[in-house]
Amino acid sequence: MFERFSRSARTAIVNAQEDARELRAPNIEVEHVLLGLLSHGDPELKALLAEAGLTHESVLSRLADNGEEEPLGAEDAEALRSIGIDLDAVRESLEANFGEDALDRAVPEPRRGPFGWGRGRGNVGHIPFTKDAKKVLELALREALGRKDKTIESGHVLLGILRAPNQTTVRLFGGSGQIHDLRPKVHALLDRAA
Secondary structure (H helix, E strand, O other): HHHHHHHHHHHHHHHHOOOOOOOOOOOHHHHHHHHHHHHHHHHHHHHHHHOOOOOOHHHHHHHHHHHHHOOOHHHHHHHHOOOOOHHHHHHHHHHHHHHOOOOOOOOOOOOOOEOOOOHHHHOOOOOOOOOOOOHHHHHHHHHHHOOOOOEEEEHHHHHHHHHHEEEEEEEHHHHHHHHHHHHHHHHHHHHOOO
């Protein structure tokens, strides 16, 4: 199937792995495929996404910020409180015993792999696609076949994302209404390119 992808679509998919690696993700998610489109998609598609408020830099920043937020959100804190665990008290105790920056210093040292230090320093090898990301690629093929297009373009990949977004991409797009509004614009873009 990958041979049917246009050069820009292929490059976008390959770049999704690089973006996942940069974000230290164990898998390539739908949002990483979107990042790949934002960096290496067709220029017209990137302009359309920019009009919708999505650029590679803004999405990368938002995804990176998600990893820097408090590991447990308010709902998690409330659930723990219901069983007698107060996160604020735990945090105060840690800071009293280990210093004010104890939680900031809590990043573990890289582990040494059996053949040296390479394996513990981030994901340097192949990063697999999640089931949802694979589904997006399959839907891109279906979109191209449904339109009777001979190649899978960046727009088809975006249509796959819009057809099966995950929670993160719905949030990035600004809700399901924005996704619904974007689909006909992508179809029009593909019609103009054909």
